[in-house]
Amino acid sequence: MSNQPSSEAEPCCPPLAREPLTSDWATDLARMFKALGDPVRLRMLSIIASHQGGESCVCDISPAFDLSQPTISHHLKVLREAGLLDCERRGTWVYYRVIPAALEQLSAVLATESGVLPGSACTCAPAEPFEEAVS
Amino acid sequence: MSNQPSSEAEPCCPPLAREPLTSDWATDLARMFKALGDPVRLRMLSIIASHQGGESCVCDISPAFDLSQPTISHHLKVLREAGLLDCERRGTWVYYRVIPAALEQLSAVLATESGVLPGSACTCAPAEPFEEAVS
DNA sequence: CGACTGGATTGATAACAGTCAATATAGACG
DNA sequence: CGTCTATATTGACTGTTATCAATCCAGTCG
Numbered sequence: 001m002s003n004q005p006s007s008e009a010e011p012c013c014p015p016l017a018r019e020p021l022t023s024d025w026a027t028d029l030a031r032m033f034k035a036l037g038d039p040v041r042l043r044m045l046s047i048i049a050s051h052q053g054g055e056s057c058v059c060d061i062s063p064a065f066d067l068s069q070p071t072i073s074h075h076l077k078v079l080r081e082a083g084l085l086d087c088e089r090r091g092t093w094v095y096y097r098v099i100p101a102a103l104e105q106l107s108a109v110l111a112t113e114s115g116v117l118p119g120s121a122c123t124c125a126p127a128e129p130f131e132e133a134v135s
Numbered sequence: 136m137s138n139q140p141s142s143e144a145e146p147c148c149p150p151l152a153r154e155p156l157t158s159d160w161a162t163d164l165a166r167m168f169k170a171l172g173d174p175v176r177l178r179m180l181s182i183i184a185s186h187q188g189g190e191s192c193v194c195d196i197s198p199a200f201d202l203s204q205p206t207i208s209h210h211l212k213v214l215r216e217a218g219l220l221d222c223e224r225r226g227t228w229v230y231y232r233v234i235p236a237a238l239e240q241l242s243a244v245l246a247t248e249s250g251v252l253p254g255s256a257c258t259c260a261p262a263e264p265f266e267e268a269v270s
Numbered sequence: 271c272g273a274c275t276g277g278a279t280t281g282a283t284a285a286c287a288g289t290c291a292a293t294a295t296a297g298a299c300g
Numbered sequence: 301c302g303t304c305t306a307t308a309t310t311g312a313c314t315g316t317t318a319t320c321a322a323t324c325c326a327g328t329c330g
Contacts (some may be wrong), residue, residue, distance in 0.1 A: 006220070016177075016238070017184035018197070026181070033177070037169025038318085039161040042151075046161070048278055049152035049247075058277065064155070068320055075318090090325050100247045107245035111182075112235045114296050119237040173288085193307065203290050208308055209287085227297055227306050 013109050032106055035082035040065060041075050045084065048096050055097035150246050167241055170217035175200060175211050180219065183231050190232035 021029070036042055036044040046065055048056050062072050085101065087096045088109060156164070171177055182199060183191050197207050211231060211266070214220040222231045 013143050016181045017189075017233070019181070019185045021181040023174065023178065026177040030172055030174040030177050033168050034172025038170040039158065039165040039319090042161040042165050042168070043156050043158065045277070046151045046154070046156040050154045054152075059215055059228075067318095070279080070321080071319055077278080078317095089277090094277060098152070103245045103247050107242045107247070107318080110238045110242035110245070112233075112238050112242070175288090199279095202288095204307075205291080205309080206289055214309080224296080224307090229307060 007086060017069075017112055029106070029109060032082045032084060035078050035084055038078075040067065041079055044072075044075055045098060048085065049098045049103075049107065055095045057095050059093065061096070083132050108119070115129045142228060151244050154249055164241070164244060165219045167219060167237065170213050171241075173210070173213075175213055176203065176245055179207075180233060183220065184238075187211045192228045192230050194228065196231070199214060207238045 028059055036045070043064065044061055047061055048054075051060065056090075058072065060068065065072060066116075069097065074085070076085065078089060082095075084099060085096050086099050089095075146182075159236070178199065179196055182196055183189075186195065193207065193211065196211075199206065200207060211220065211222070215222060215231075219234060221233050221234050222229050
């Protein structure tokens with residue numbers, strides 16, 4: 001189930017505008033963008049990302065939404081399966097945090113030539129392998 | 136119908152991770168991300184963006200997909216209504232081109248602190264009104 | 271152990287999105 | 301004007317998604 005996008009297959013993240021995306025690459029990216037294509041999930045991601053420590057417990061997220069607990073859980077799962085979030089259980093609580101490399105990848109793909117520093121070939125960092133340190 | 140996102144309402148594009156998105160802002164962004172959440176549309180965008188002159192005729196796009204003509208048209212419409220594409224009729228043909236400011240906006244929103252140049256407050260350019268100068 | 275709390279999973283339902291065939295529209299051209 | 305080409309729109313169908321109530325699972329704490 002956990003479809004960690006094997007982003008390592010790609011040499012780097014070519015901006016969308018450099019050359020037509022391959023079908024596979026587009027599918028991979030679309031999965032992530034689709035996860036972002038919901039106001040609730042975008043806000044969740046933002047809440048988590050902006051929370052101090054870069055992570056937050058579900059109980060910190062839920063109150064921001066007028067949705068049932070299963071629905072909250074569902075959206076978090078979608079973000080997780082898209083490879084945008086990571087979670088870790090700590091006692092009774094589950095903490096979520098964003099995967100910076102994923103956001104950075106998407107950001108880089110959307111960067112237009114004009115927005116990129118002139119001359120720079122690619123803005124995506126060398127994908128520092130954020131440690132899998134899950135308990 | 137053309138829901139040009141009144142991006143001018145926002146002072147700038149705060150990265151997702153700076154502070155929780157407002158509900159309105161999230162709705163606006165989600166509409167754009169949702170449009171990107173389909174492999175076909177992502178490829179279309181890429182084809183158009185990477186085409187010389189930054190624009191391309193529908194007849195240049197269609198052959199890349201094994202889809203019916205109405206479906207192609209539908210996807211282009213979705214991208215257009217999301218504010219990502221612009222189109223112009225020239226004779227018998229319709230030319231599409233990306234709206235760089237829109238992509239740039241999304242890119243900036245996703246930029247993580249770590250990816251942003253340290254100290255820089257915001258990566259989104261002051262939305263320079265890219266000139267309509269189509270050759 | 272047994273109750274309690276935080277969170278995930280399941281199952282059902284209603285809304286939505288992707289696709290196509292058929293049809294319509296807009297401009298070019300004879 | 302009539303026809304042809306390129307694209308858009310409509311309508312129908314199907315698969316997917318968002319949501320909730322009910323239930324389950326994992327830790328915690330008496």
